[in-house]
Amino acid sequence: MNISQVAARTGLPAKTIRYYEDIGLVTPDRRPNGYRDFTQNDAHKLGFLGRARALGFSIDDCRNLLTLWEDKSRASADVRSIAREHLDEIDAKIAGLTAMRHTLAELVQGCAGDNRPDCPILKGLEGS
Amino acid sequence: MNISQVAARTGLPAKTIRYYEDIGLVTPDRRPNGYRDFTQNDAHKLGFLGRARALGFSIDDCRNLLTLWEDKSRASADVRSIAREHLDEIDAKIAGLTAMRHTLAELVQGCAGDNRPDCPILKGLEGS
DNA sequence: CATAGGGGTTCCAGTCACGGGAAGGTCAAG
DNA sequence: CTTGACCTTCCCGTGACTGGAACCCCTATG
Numbered sequence: 001m002n003i004s005q006v007a008a009r010t011g012l013p014a015k016t017i018r019y020y021e022d023i024g025l026v027t028p029d030r031r032p033n034g035y036r037d038f039t040q041n042d043a044h045k046l047g048f049l050g051r052a053r054a055l056g057f058s059i060d061d062c063r064n065l066l067t068l069w070e071d072k073s074r075a076s077a078d079v080r081s082i083a084r085e086h087l088d089e090i091d092a093k094i095a096g097l098t099a100m101r102h103t104l105a106e107l108v109q110g111c112a113g114d115n116r117p118d119c120p121i122l123k124g125l126e127g128s
Numbered sequence: 129m130n131i132s133q134v135a136a137r138t139g140l141p142a143k144t145i146r147y148y149e150d151i152g153l154v155t156p157d158r159r160p161n162g163y164r165d166f167t168q169n170d171a172h173k174l175g176f177l178g179r180a181r182a183l184g185f186s187i188d189d190c191r192n193l194l195t196l197w198e199d200k201s202r203a204s205a206d207v208r209s210i211a212r213e214h215l216d217e218i219d220a221k222i223a224g225l226t227a228m229r230h231t232l233a234e235l236v237q238g239c240a241g242d243n244r245p246d247c248p249i250l251k252g253l254e255g256s
Numbered sequence: 257c258a259t260a261g262g263g264g265t266t267c268c269a270g271t272c273a274c275g276g277g278a279a280g281g282t283c284a285a286g
Numbered sequence: 287c288t289t290g291a292c293c294t295t296c297c298c299g300t301g302a303c304t305g306g307a308a309c310c311c312c313t314a315t316g
Contacts, residue, residue: 004263014264019303033311035264056228059302083236090229094222100184101218104211111208132292142293147274161282163293187273 001038010046017046025049025063057086129166138174145174153177153191173197185214 007014020026021036026045029037038046048069052062061082068079135142148154149164154173157165166174176197180190189210196207 002264013304015304016302018265023302033264034266035311053302055232056225080236083232087229087232087236090225090232094225094229097184097218097222097225101215101222104183104215104218108208108211108215111204111211130293141275143275144273146294151273161293162295163282181273 001040001043003036003038006038006043006046009043010050012046012050020046020049023059025059025066055086056090061086129168129171131164131166134166134171134174137171138178140174140178148174148177151187153187153194183214184218185210189214 001009003014003017006012007017010017012020017026021028026038026042026049028042029039031037045066048066049062052065053059057065064082065079068082129137131142131145134140135145138145140148145154149156154166154170154177156170157167159165173194176194177190180193181187185193192210193207196210
C-alpha cells in the first residue's frame with residue numbers, strides 16, 4: 001500500500017505517517033524505487049495510533065500502548081494503569097478549565113457590553 | 129525596577145518577561161549598564177498579562193486585551209466579545225475532554241485489570 | 257518520443273510559549 | 287581583590303507535527 005492509501009484509510013495526513021516512521025512507531029517496507037510499502041498490519045497500527053491520539057494519549061503513551069498491544073503475553077493491568085493515569089490527567093484538565101470558565105463567566109456577566117469604556121472584565125484582570 | 133523584582137511581584141519567571149519584551153508586549157527602559165528598568169506601569173501590565181494567561185487567553189488575545197486596556201475610550205463591548213469567544217473555546221474544550229473521559233472511562237470499566245492478556249481497552253482502540 | 261500531471265522522496269524551517277544553560281558584563285559586600 | 291548574586295545575549299530543545307522546496311518516479315496522452 002502506498003502512503004496516500006494508508007493515509008486515506010487511517011485519516012492521518014501523510015506527513016504525520018512519515019513522522020511516525022521517523023520516531024519509530026511504524027517501520028514500513030521499501031520498494032525498489034524507494035516508495036514506502038505499508039502492510040495491512042502497518043495500516044492497523046496507524047489506525048490504532050490515530051484513535052489513541054484522538055483520545056489524548058501522548059506519543060509516549062502510544063508507544064507503550066503499541067508495545068503492549070503487540071505483546072501477546074502482556075497483562076491487561078498494565079494497559080489499565082496507563083489508561084487510569086490518563087483519566088486522572090483528563091479530570092485535572094477538566095477541573096482546571098471549569099474553574100477558569102467560572103471566573104471568566106463571572107467577569108463577562110458583570111460586563112454591560114455597551115459603548116461605555118467602563119469594563120469590569122479588564123478591572124478583574126487588573127488584579128487586587 | 130530590575131527584572132527579578134518585577135518577576136517577584138508578578139509571579140512571572142524572568143525568562144517569560146524577557147520573552148514578552150521580545151514579542152513586543154512590554155517595552156521596559158534600559159539603564160546605562162544595559163539592565164532593563166521596569167516602571168510601575170510595566171509591572172502592572174505584566175501582572176495583567178499573567179492573570180489573563182492564567183485564564184487561558186492566548187498571547188494574541190492578551191495583545192488585544194492590553195490594547196483595549198490602555199485605550200481609555202474603548203467600548204466594553206469589545207472586551208466582552210473577546211471574553212465571550214474565549215468562553216466558547218473553553219466550553220468546547222471541556223466538552224471534548226468530557227467526551228474523551230467518557231470513552232476512556234468505559235474502556236477502563238470494562239477492563240478486569242488482572243493478568244490475563246485479554247484487554248478490552250486495547251480492543252476498543254483497535255477500532256471497528 | 258516528449259511532456260504533463262500526480263504520485264512519491266528527502267531535508268530544512270517554522271510553529272507556541274517558553275525553559276535550560278553557556279559565556280560574559282556589572283554591582284555591592286567583605 | 288575576590289566572591290557571589292544578578293544581569294545581559296545567544297543558541298538549542300521541547301511536542302507533534304505542518305509547510306515548502308527541490309527532486310525522483312510512473313502513467314497517459316499528443
